[in-house]
């Protein structure tokens with residue numbers, strides 16, 4: 270019974286400090302690569318207080334994503350559980366996970382999302398009118414966070430604007446800062462502030478649940494109005510409510526976080542890419558101008574228009590391949606198992622990083638080159654894992670596709686831009702973050718349409 274090669278380092282600390290430092294310096298890929306060179310594709314270390322085995326490659330992805338949940342279960346830091354609640358989807362496994370995921374997917378599936386294209390388009394146009402029009406310089410990352418938060422707020426919890434949304438923006442910002450922190454609840458720590466914000470958000474969401482339920486008793490609601498209304502209307506095969514109020518609140522909070530932070534990173538990376546790569550910019554501009562020309566002035570985009578934005582989506586996928594917003598994930602080992610001749614013991618954790626598979630030249634020829642043609646043909650399964658895979662694959666994939674395409678459509682048709690600091694790079698905290706927010710100089714391309 271052989272353990273994988275590698276070192277567990279100092280007790281408790283292990284390699285955590287060195288790994289977090291590499292994340293902040295944006296050298297985490299090299300950090301992993303150095304160890305793969307030294308030990309091979311499977312090796313051990315100690316991360317965040319736990320013995321950890323790192324696996325890499327397409328076969329390892331398939332193994333992890335399809336592994337029986339009696340062997341590997343989702344593992345999130347304790348801080349995430351305390352902040353998002355015990356009943357959030359990330360904490361559940363087996364039948365419980367299937368039930369809650371089924372309820373969330375009933376809202377996030379393409380047949381339902383096609384009804385939101387117009388609503389998203391309306392919000393995105395308004396965003397550009399309010400925050401970009403008339404400006405010469407903007408900070409792309411904070412603006413993309415505002416945009417994606419407002420869309421989530423409207424479609425997930427049904428709050429369109431006003432004082433309640435302003436309070437929620439502040440509270441979610443406070444919550445996210447402590448979501449990955451040492452879970453010690455002392456006053457003034459990141460974790461304690463995050464926990465306070467989470468309690469206040471939960472109270473607001475519980476009030477919304479009660480309001481919606483009372484309104485539904487008066488008059489049946491359109492279930493696709495927002496996620497909360499949808500989940501309240503959902504019944505299981507025995508005609509009982511599919512999710513408890515606690516489950517609705519925990520999962521609404523989780524989806525708000527999972528959805529807005531990831532898409533805002535992707536959009537910011539696309540803004541940087543399009544400023545730096547003229548050929549890609551020209552390809553996207555041509556595709557988006559063609560879509561715009563086929564529409565009457567002020568006419569909203571439709572699902573079919575988005576299906577025509579094939580090149581733009583290939584560019585977004587290539588961006589996710591080169592820089593996956595979610596760097597690595599963890600699973601907890603529930604019982605000893607063997608993998609490639611090594612034993613991986615119960616109580617340890619398994620981690621993997623999408624970027625390691627994304628740089629495999631047998632899957633993506635010339636992998637360090639940014640080339641949207643990598644996605645011209647169907648790619649092998651478990652090779653692009655920016656959205657995960659298997660039973661836990663990101664249920665927000667389509668949502669992210671719609672929001673990204675509509676935003677890029679308006680951005681490219683309304684503005685040209687250049688970076689204020691062309692050489693700027695990001696650090697990971699753990700998502701890519703630009704110190705200056707990615708400042709850009711913008712110029713209007715055509716007058717902003719007002720509907």
Ligand code: HEM
Nearest residue numbers: 527528531532535595598655656657661663664665668669
């Ligand atoms: C560019 C955008 C996005 C990226 C890159 C992304 C990435 C991911 C990844 C890698 C996972 C799997 C993590 C694991 O296996 O441990 C995941 C799961 C998840 N994502 Fe996303 N995501 C994005 C957008 C969204 C959106 C828009 C939503 C919601 C509207 C969402 C909701 C979720 C949820 C609820 C899970 C947990 C699924 C489960 O455990 O069954 N994500 N996401």
